Structures are given as structure tokens and as C-alpha cells.
Amino acid sequence: MLGLLAFFVLGAGAFAFGYVATDIPDPNEDFDTQTTFVYYADGTTELGRFAEQNRTSISLSEVPDHVEDAVIAAEDRTFRTNRGIDPRGIIRAAFSNVQGNDTQGASTITQQYVKIYYLSTDRTLSRKVKEAFLSLKLQSSQSKEEILQGYLNTIYFGRGAYGIQAAAQAYFEKDAQDLTVREGAALAAILNSPGSFDPSGGKAAKKRLVDRYQYVLDGMVSIGELDADAADKAARRLPEFPEQVTEDLYGGQRGHVLTMVRKALLAEGFSEAEIDGGGLRVTTTFTRTAMNAAEAAVEEQRPPGLRQLHVGVASVDPQSGALRGIYGGQDYLDSQLNWAVEGGQPGSSFKPFALAAGITDGFSLRSTFQGNSPYEFPNGDRVVNEGPGDGNDYGAEIDLITATEQSVNTAYIDLTTSMENGPEKILETAVAMGIPRSSRDLTANTGIALGGFISSPVDMAGAYATLADDGLAKDWFVLSRVRSADGEDLFTHEVRSERVLEADVNSDVSFALQQVVKEGTGRNAQELDRPAAGKTGTATNDDGDVSSSWFVGYTPQLVTAVMYVRGDGNDALNGYMPSYFGAEYPTRTWTATMQRILEGVPVEDFPPPAFVKA
Template sequence: MALLAVAGFTVLYQAIDVPNPNEDFETQTSFVYYADGKTQLGRYATQNRDSISYDEMPQSVKDAVVAAENRSFWTDRGLDPKGIVRAAFSNAKGNAQQGASTITQQYVKILYLTQERSYKRKMKEAVVSLKLQRQQSKQQILEGYLNTIYFGRGAYGIEAAAHAYFDKPAKDLTLRESAVLASVINNPTRFDPANGKENKEALLERYQYVLSGMASMGTADAAKVDKAREKLPKFPKVKAESAYAGQKGFMLEMIKRELLRLNFTEQEINGGGLRVYTTFSRKAMDAAKQGVEEARPKGKKDLHVAVASVQPGTGALRGFYAGQDYLDSQLNWATAGGSPGSSFKPFALAAGIDAGYSLKDTFEGNSPYEYPNGDRVRNEGSGPDGLGNDYGDKINMIKATEESVNTAFADLTESIPDGPDKILDMANKLGIPRWDKSRTGMDHLRTSPGLQPISGIALGSATVSPVNMANAYATIANGGKSAPVFMIEKVVDESGETRYRHKVSNDRALDEDKAADVSYAMQQVVQNGTGANAQALGRPAAGKTGTATNADDHVSSSWFVGYTPQMSTAVMYVKGSGNESLEGYLEPFYGATYPTMTWTAVMKRLMDGLPVEEFPPPAYVDGDAPEEGHLPYTPPPKPTKKPKPTKTTETPSESPTKTPGPPTDKPSNTPGPPTSTCGVLDPNCDSQNPSPTDSPTNGNGNGGGGGGGGAAASREQYAYRE
């Protein structure tokens, strides 16, 4: 068998020649498109590269890269047999895929071959590597490698990388900076310090590994290494490309992360000639940006306003606003999120109805409410005893939702068997991801940190992204059928082959009648409760306010999440790092004010050109209540009065006076954007309305989009211990 293997390899060695270098490494620019499939959103550049000679490269970079990627480089023949055997055994055992590529093999793969993952390509790579090291010196191979390898941030080669990370030419790199650039080659996304605290910590570990390797190999002074190991070098603020300005940088980063999740490689994304078709509507992106500019208060630089709009029935993310310009900060608040406060309550209401309670069933409205474990929750307001407003000991769930009564939702949670777990399950089915503790960083699109089955779960203390809140509400708008949120419709490679296509899938999260009941209660929030400012939309709408507090009992975020039958939108206001107090900074800070007005300003633009659609009527589902004592309140009968004797002479009776009902006048609408015949759900809308996504607009000040709301706001709070 050994003789046959040697003979076979000899035949391959003779048959395979060193091919001509790939033209630009056989890479082509990957383009990203809006939902219309025609309008280009942006692109991933492939060759941000400026080749330099071996002598122009600092010795610290050469030594650091060898220590990081291939410590036997100067003595091996282009292959590492021990590494190949070790990787083969590991892969055969089903462990994580390991490679055994030397610097020569990596260079061959990039310059001469393809990124195909197959044993045939690996065999060809090995043969070409053996031949190349006979044709070129080690210095030539290392020079070529350092001019072609990808360092992240769109930079190919050491010269472009030096500018991308440290804003200087490669010849001026220090030992610390050289070790950083050698470190990021292994995983440019994970080891980019700009991607968050966890990434920076991972980079530090890899950086120390590289420096230790240099010291053990004798290519760096041990004393200098010990000093350099203590901390990473300073990273200057490098001006991003103007193509990433506004919201485009966030869109491209979101799409790139999603492509990586779908198992596309960095090199395919940056140079594989892909055509990526997204769900983003240009009109929806403009609506989010312009709505925020119209409604948010002016002159508050630390205020971040996040918006996300999801289409019910499909889960397509149509538009968002990340909180600021990408060039100012790369933190996307639409996916980072915050504590949703009482805007989480509809998930508890859905769980309660699903458990057998009805909208008319009653719960504790007086404040405070004490849990079995001793924790207490109170309603907003001082009340007669200074412990929150009282609403009576029998308040139905319509009124509790309308006025966002904390104690009623606490009572509901305790009255559902395994209430916290059932509420968590319901939120998850509707579209809120569970807490995935393996995910770190500030991207919370697929995790909800802190979301646990605790007694106060209904009051929204976990971290949830606006994208996921919008999607969960979209499930209710869609009659209880959920669809996973997504942002990529399809991906086509350079040969025209469709590599990925999204398939919309709907799962029944909540019975249609039950969803109609939850939706009805949320419509009352707009018609009669804390979300009255949303009446300015001028069409049927449902939603819920949220005002969350942190551990110091200070308001940390303010929300309004709502929907029409065609679109669901979430709005979140936070300050600074996301957990700083809004009190004394944003006044008023309630979700009933700025967030609701912002939602209205955004939705006016989203609904422009779409027909007015009605919600289904409530079904008033009444199941088998799992606990007694919550029957609808029935007022006692009035005392019967003795009729007065009738007179013989009759006079014409007047028509009975009707009891005044709730006012029918809606708040006056503020002027909206110009009307358009192109709706946001039309896939060809973007190409018909070529207004630039990031074009400047003139806002109307603090009152923009809010028109006439007048309901008293409720400051929804978390449970607290006394």
C-alpha cells in the first residue's frame, strides 16, 4: 500500500504543473442589491492592495507572520506532514475541521487555485506547493504571501492592512503592531478589535501567542516581548470609506454576518463575484431615517434612536435605523437592543389566553403586588399610600393592557401554571430568540441576553433587539403565524448558479382567534391608552408602549412597538452605552411620547400608497381558566325603585339622553410626506423611487409625527425588592 501511494503521488507530481497565477486571484467584486433586485446597495471590494518588495517589509512583520502561521517555514519543503496526519485524525474523529496548511500552501491556494473544499484540491495544493518551493526561494514565497493574504477590513496584503488598522505604511510598523496584523490573518472577523470587547479579548490572546512564538524562535528580544505582551497597541480611528456612510455600512455589515452564518467564506464574500439580493426596501430605509429625524428631539448627541420594520407573514426585514451614521459609530442599536419594558407584556397576555384565561377575566390592579418569593411590583404613580396607583382588585386584561398595569400582569404570570416558563415559550414561538450564552458581543439578532423564566418576565427586563420585537409583533399581526426574520432573499455566484435561496416558512405560534384577542387589546392601547399618539397615523393600528428601568430604578430605555396588518415596526430610545438614565436628559421619557411619535412618523411613510386594512374583530376566546377567582367583574344590581303613580294627563315624553361614549375624534394628523403610488411592499418600488437612502431631510422638530395624543402615560417598571 505504501508503494502504491508513493507511485500514485509520483504520477500526480509529474502530471500537475504549477499553473498560471489567478488573474487578481480569480476574485471578482461581490455586489449587494435592494429588494427590487436592480438597485445596487453596495459592494464588497476585493483588491484593496498595494504590493511592496520583501526589503520594504519590516523584519518584525516577517517574523511575526512566521511565528503565527508556520513556525517551520524556513526549514520545511512547503508541507507539514506531521500537521497533515494530526489534522486527518482529528477530522476523522468528527472534531472541528482542522487544516494543516503551511504558508506555502496558503499562498498556492490563494494565488493559483480556488477555495473549493475537497481532497482533490488539497492534493493538487500539496503537489503545487512542493514544486513551487523548488522554483522560488523562501523569501520570494513569503513576499508573495504577505502581498496577497487577506487581513480583514477589505485589506489584501501587508501594506493595505497597515493603513486599514494603524493608518501608516507597513515600513513604520512597530513590534506590537506587527504582532497584531500577524494575529488577524487566522480569523479577520473574530480578531478585529473594532468588532467589540470580546473580539478585542480574543485578539489579545492570539497576539500573546504570536509574541511568545517569536521569543521562543529567537526572532524577537525576550525583554521586548515581555513588555509588549502586557497590552495591545493603540488603534487610531481610521476613517471609513464614504461608501459606508449613513446606514449603508450597517446594511453591508448585517448582510456579511448573515452570509458567514450561511457558510459563505470571507474570501467568497470579498472576492467571489457573488450577487446578493436582500430584503431591504429603499423606501423603508428612507422612512426609518426620515421618521427619526422628524420626531426625535434635537441637539442630543448621546441619544440613540433605533427602528426596525418587519413584514408580517414573511419575516422580511424591510428597513431599519441603527441609531446614528455608520462613520460615527459602528454599533447597530437595531440589533443591539435594550430592555423592552412593558412592550414585552403582550407575550404574557398571549400566554394567558393560551392557558385558558380570557380578555374579560380580572386580575389584581391595586399596588403593590407581592410575589410568593417576597419580591414586590408596583404600578406607576404615587397612589394614596405612595406605593403606586390603584386600579381595583378586579381589572380585566383589556384595561390592564390599555393602561399598562404592572400588578395585573404580575398576577397573570403567577396565575398561569409555570407562568414564567409559559411566557418565555410563547415569546420564543412568536419570534423572540432565547438567551444563547455562547453568543457574545453586541449583536443580539439571534439571542436575548438575560431572558429567563423569572417572576417578572412580563415586565421586560431582558435585552431584546428592535428587529426581534418587530418580528414577534408581526406574528400577532399575521394571525398568530410566525416566520423567522431574514434579510437575504438569494445569493448567486459568478457562474450564475443560485447558491442560496430563502424559503418563507410559517409556523402556528398562536391560534388565530387568540391572536385576534391579543391584537384587540393592543388596539385599545392606541385608541384609549398609553399609545394614543399613534392615532395620528390615521388608520387602524395596534401596539404597546414600554418604559424600562435599570437596577438603579432609572429609566434606561423607552419603546413603542406597533403594527398595521401590512407592517410591524419597533422604536427604541436609549442613551450613551444603552443603560444610562434617560431621566433628566430626555423629557418626557415615556414610551407614550417620543417613541410613539417616532413610530407614527416612520409608519406614515411606510403606509403611504398602501390601502387601509382592518383588523379582525375580537373572538373573546374563553377557555378553561387554570385558576379560580378571575371571573369577569359583574357590578351589583341597582336597587329597584317604587314606580310613581301615573297621572291621567299624559305629556309627550322626551327622547332619552344617551350616555356620552368615548370621543370619536382622532387627534389631528400632522402633515405627512408627499403621497406616492408606490407601496413599500411592492418589490419594484425602489427602482421606481430612486431617492437616495441617506439624503438629508428637514425635520419638523419635537412634535413631528405625533399629532394630538393626549393619554396619560404609564411608567412601566420592573419588580423590585423591599
């Protein structure tokens, strides 16, 4: 009992000392001046920058009451009565820090205001404690109206807008004093996570905004500032958002890259406000050479016209997993869909994962399988090879080298069914090599080797990088280093490799894929004039039309994936583009990209095949 009493006495004493010792500092001098700069991989050449600050301070009298109420309902429903801190949040933050997790965020409006206006962006527990003391002192020295005014003039709403006045202009092209109930509630919803709730982010973002918007309206009712009928009327639809004008600094491929960088920063725990106003110095993995190479190759090889035709390109350094270059679409200002990360069915370019699983399971490159078409299942389903009618025949028994070289569907189905739990083994091999388990429609079915799920050029390049680096898998990434404005390291990427294929198995898979280039469907890649391995792929939609066309290939130094799709990624290519085969436009685009990136890079050969169990 005495021990418990002593604990509380000491705790109270420490709290009192901390409160007295904490002074309210001058406002953060950097608040108005911090622009985040993004650099290429060299760390010095600027790739782009994130929104220079847009902020106009106004008095609380210029903010409609219903806008104040919406923000309070969204962020801190006890704001009018609380003492400025959330004790449970502080305990949660301390517990998380002890466990070694990221520091938890503040919850009250006062705490958020203190964090933005008085403190740096560091994430230490000591800053959290100081934040709590400052919130208590600010609560004693300023009125609730003064705190709310300061908060509404500094909080980040996305689109480079700090404060309610800038946000009203950015989202509705009007002053804050003219915002309607719907518009005020929508802005209050957005400020919680601008990157997630900005309606310009597409259908998914708008759906998230609708849910958050309803939460805000319900909150306004619960705190007694909006009657239920008015809330129901407002909830029927979102306010009208004028079309967003995208800045020229996002033109061409730059917008696609900067969007990827922003998402990566958010994934690492940086807030929207830190990204757009925190003065970060971000070094990415992208190189000018690789970016320019992909764009030039697409311009050179893509068939002219055909406005519905989309090309995605991604190049990955297999030794590190660094994403060196992408081509996401013709111009970010015309379409924000990034086809380097959007999905299409990889088709036969997925077969190397089945080959790796098969050799690991005990088969060899000399093992033979059914090459004639069609392959019929006991239930009457059929798989056919490419070709007229029932498809081309390659022989009743063909080895895996020929099956890979000529992309023989029936042989790969035979391989899959010849393995015990073959579909599951292929799926697990693909996931281990880098294909996300969450990929849409990726299931362990008998046709898995034919690539009937959804993947992206970036993920395919990242997974093929395992083959290019002797069976060592690693995640692809876009952030190398993040520093604060004063040079403090906030994030550094650590490359982690895991052996997922034995070296002998890997060399055999690479040998088969080299034959694709030397003798098979990827012969157009011979123009690279150095040892290369790869695989073509086409896939069909539910109507039986070819909907995607691929070539994914590599040298020991670089992996590049190229995808051609149409419309929403599932429309017919046959009858639209001159040739839909992966051997044509995708392979030529791959070759043109690789030639430019590897110019002047020493030629390296692959390890010889081991012919495991042959």
C-alpha cells in the same frame, strides 16, 4: 491483509496520478479586480460595496525579519520545514465533507497562498484536493522565500488591505519595512480573522486581539525567533493604532446596513477576503422605501438637540422575516453603534408574550386579575403600576383586555404567578416566537412579563412578526441571495416557518393589542388610519429612572419596533427628554415610519378574536 495492502497500493496510485495530472495554472486573473456589490431587495439597485482592493507588492527584502517570523508564528509554525500541506487538515476536510458539513479551511501558509492566488472561492472537496496537489507542486518549484513573499503580498488583513505593505499603511500609516516588533505581531494576529481582531471594532475586538497577539508572541519564542524577555516586554501592551478614518461610503445609515450585511455574510461562512475581494453579488432584504421611511420619521419626530438621545428602528416583513428597514443612529461616521441591533430593556412591550403564554395555558381575555397597586409578594417585594405614589389603581379584578390596553403591571404579575411555572412558560413562549434565548438578563423570574432584560428593536420586531403572521414564527434575516462574479449561486435564503401559537390564541392576543391602539396607551398610532396592533413600553434602571421607551406594533403586512434610549442605553430619560412615555415619541415615530412604508399598500384587517375559553 491482502485487502489492506491493495487499499494502500490503490491509494498511492491515485495520489501519484493526481499529482502528475495537476498543473500549476496561471495566477487567478480576478485577484486584482473583484469588488463585492451589495444590492437592495430588488437585486439591481446598488446599496453599497465592500472595499475595492488595496494592494502594493513588495519584495521579501523589504519586510523585516521579525514581521516574517510573526506571520509564521501565527499561521504555520512548521513553514520552514514542512512540505506545504497539512495531511491531518486534509483528512479533517474530507471527513467533514462526507458528513455534509462545510468544507474545512487550509492551515499551512502554502495552502493558503494557493487558495488565494490560484483557485476560485468555491467550497467543494475537489477544490480542496486540487489545493493539496498544487501546494505540493508549488513547494517543489518555488523556494520557501518565494512562497512567503507571494503570501505576504496577497493575504487579506482587513480594512480593504491585501498584503503586508497595504496593511502597514491601513493600520499604522507607515511602510512595512518600518514596522516594529509589536506592530508586526499585531498584524500577524489580525490576519487570522480581521473582522474579529480589528481593534476599531470596540472593547470586545481589542480583547480578542490581545489574546491572539499573546499567542503570536509565544509562537515567536517557541520557534526560536524572539527571546522570552523581549516577548514579555512586547506583551505588556498593544502597539498604538492611529484612529481609523471611515470612508464616506459608510455615511448615514448605509454604514449600519453594510456592517449588518458583512456580519451576516461571515455567519454564512464567507471569509473576509471573499467579502472584500471575491467579487460577490449580494442581494439584501432592505428596501429603499423602508430605509428612507425610518430615517425621515426619526428626523421628523425626534426631539431636537439632545445629543445623548439614541433611536433604534427596525421593520420586518412578517410573511418572510425579511428585515426591510432600520434606523441605527444619526450617522455611522459619528458612531458605529447600531441602535437597531443594540439592546435596551423592552419593558411593557414584552407583555404580549406573557399574554400569549397565559391564553395558551388556559386563561382567556375575560379572565380577571389584580389591577390595584401595589402588588405585594409574600417576601415583601412590591410591584407598582405607572402613576404617582404607589401607582394607579384599576380595580381588584380587571380582565386581560383592560390589563393590556392600560398596561397594568400588577395584573400581569398576577397572571404570571397564577400559572403553574408561569415564568418558565412565558420565557419559552417568547423564545419560540423569536426572542433569542441568549438575550442578556433573560431569566424565568416572577417579573419577566415586565421586560426587565435586554432586547433590540430587530429582535422585538422579529418576535412580534409571529403575531402579525397568525402565530407562525420565522427568523429575521438580511441576506436573500449571494452570487459569484460569474453568476453562480453561492447562497439563497430559505424561509422556514413554524407554528408556535394556535391561530385562535394568536387572534386573541392581536385583538387585545388592537385595543391598545384604539383605547389604550398606543392611541397616537391611530393616525396610521388602518387597523393596527401594538404595545408601548418603558423600563427603569437600577436607580429607578426610566432608561428606555418603546412602541412595537404591526399591521398584517408589516412590523416595526421603535426604541428610545440615552447614553449607553441605561441612562435616565426622565428629566432629559420632554416625555419619556412610550405612548409619545416612540409611538409617533412608529406611526410616521409605517405611514411612509405602507403608502399605497392595500388596507388589510386582522382576523376576528376567537375569545378562547371566554
